[in-house]
Amino acid sequence: MIELQNISVRYQGRNQEVLAVDDVSLSIGKGDIYGIVGASGAGKSSLLRTINLLERPSAGHVLVGGQNITALSGSALRNQRQRIGMIFQHFNLMHTSTVYENAAFALRVAGKTEDEIRARVPEVLELVGLTDKAEAFPSQLSGGQKQRVGIARAIANRPAILLCDEPTSALDLETSTSILELLGEINQRLGITIVLISHEMAVIKKICSRVAVMESGKVVEEGDVFDIFATPAHPFTQQLVDHTLNLELPPRLTKDLHGTLLKIIFLGDRAETPVLSEAAQRFGISVNILHGKIEYINNRALGLLVALLQGNVSEQHTGNLPATLQERMAQAVDYIRLNTAQVEVLHG
Numbered sequence: 280m281i282e283l284q285n286i287s288v289r290y291q292g293r294n295q296e297v298l299a300v301d302d303v304s305l306s307i308g309k310g311d312i313y314g315i316v317g318a319s320g321a322g323k324s325s326l327l328r329t330i331n332l333l334e335r336p337s338a339g340h341v342l343v344g345g346q347n348i349t350a351l352s353g354s355a356l357r358n359q360r361q362r363i364g365m366i367f368q369h370f371n372l373m374h375t376s377t378v379y380e381n382a383a384f385a386l387r388v389a390g391k392t393e394d395e396i397r398a399r400v401p402e403v404l405e406l407v408g409l410t411d412k413a414e415a416f417p418s419q420l421s422g423g424q425k426q427r428v429g430i431a432r433a434i435a436n437r438p439a440i441l442l443c444d445e446p447t448s449a450l451d452l453e454t455s456t457s458i459l460e461l462l463g464e465i466n467q468r469l470g471i472t473i474v475l476i477s478h479e480m481a482v483i484k485k486i487c488s489r490v491a492v493m494e495s496g497k498v499v500e501e502g503d504v505f506d507i508f509a510t511p512a513h514p515f516t517q518q519l520v521d522h523t524l525n526l527e528l529p530p531r532l533t534k535d536l537h538g539t540l541l542k543i544i545f546l547g548d549r550a551e552t553p554v555l556s557e558a559a560q561r562f563g564i565s566v567n568i569l570h571g572k573i574e575y576i577n578n579r580a581l582g583l584l585v586a587l588l589q590g591n592v593s594e595q596h597t598g599n600l601p602a603t604l605q606e607r608m609a610q611a612v613d614y615i616r617l618n619t620a621q622v623e624v625l626h627g
């Protein structure tokens with residue numbers, strides 16, 4: 280649906296040139312909800328804005344539906360832009376116009392007739408749940424309602440693509456969730472391809488199917504959101520994922536740790552305790568679970584456990600166990616590693 284080929288975006292500052300996007304290539308599938316995540320200044324907005332050519336790439340091509348839109352200009356470019364809606368962090372509404380007029384804006388720009396506008400605006404206001412606010416002004420709305428107006432305006436023209444630049448960053452958690460749910464619904468019901476920027480992996484986890492991780496103008500990692508959460512490869516992605524999964528232990532537990540501390544990941548929602556009790560039995564150790572949860576990402580279960588392995592040789596074992604505790608620990612870790620998706624030794 281959208282092919283970004285070797286995109287670079289350079290800005291000419293007063294003293295120096297900024298390379299905001301550095302040779303990025305991405306492929307975004309039709310009907311996807313595609314996330315772009317990264318820290319402030321990573322180049323996310325610059326990259327997103329090349330998709331509707333609000334920002335012309337300094338190098339590279341943007342293909343939409345197989346057509347090279349970087350080659351378009353004039354009315355061909357305007358027509359293409361109408362197929363792409365956009366929403367913003369701070370909503371960018373017209374403050375002196377009603378909700379109805381804000382939603383009608385893109386239709387007027389596209390040269391729709393009054394009859395067409397009168398038919399379409401109530402439809403989109405209903406879709407975003409603002410039917411009763413048609414005559415209100417933006418100042419009379421909550422943040423979430425303002426973003427709903429932004430969404431109504433962006434989809435009024437029945438675009439094929441919706442670009443979302445930090446659409447929930449100005450909203451509280453609950454409102455943010457309801458806006459993300461609305462975007463998910465729009466994607467499902469209308470089949471609109473969504474590209475969404477966020478600096479929070481938690482937002483990506485809620486609705487995206489794929490994600491690109493950006494750092495200093497480059498995409499450092501790209502893939503299925505579940506896979507990225509299960510096995511983040513790049514250190515920056517690992518940091519983002521760790522932060523979101525929040526498996527931190529209270530200091531009183533990590534102080535003076537004796538034993539081997541493991542982070543264990545398992546896929547699917549099958550119980551993992553049998554593997555751990557089996558390891559305890561076989562290798563004469565004890566297993567204490569310090570933290571554990573199951574995250575559901577795109578309806579798939581990702582299980583996470585933090586467990587402490589310690590020496591615990593009961594009398595009945597001593598006869599047939601290998602000599603040292605160290606050896607048994609290593610064998611236990613290997614055994615757990617074999618029987619789960621991933622094991623990371625955090626300590627010991």
Ligand SMILES: Nc1ncnc2c1ncn2[C@@H]1O[C@H](COP(=O)(O)OP(=O)(O)OP(=O)(O)O)[C@@H](O)[C@H]1O
Pocket residue numbers: 290291292297298299317318319320321322323324325326478
């Ligand atoms: N118009 C511009 N002129 C000069 N430099 C710019 C311009 N727009 C962005 N930049 C620079 O390009 C880099 C990338 O900016 P960009 O806005 O794309 O990042 P971002 O990932 O969207 O950040 P944020 O999360 O803060 O929105 C930054 O260093 C920024 O200062």
Ligand SMILES: [Mg+2]
Pocket residue numbers: 323324325444
């Ligand atoms: Mg930005």
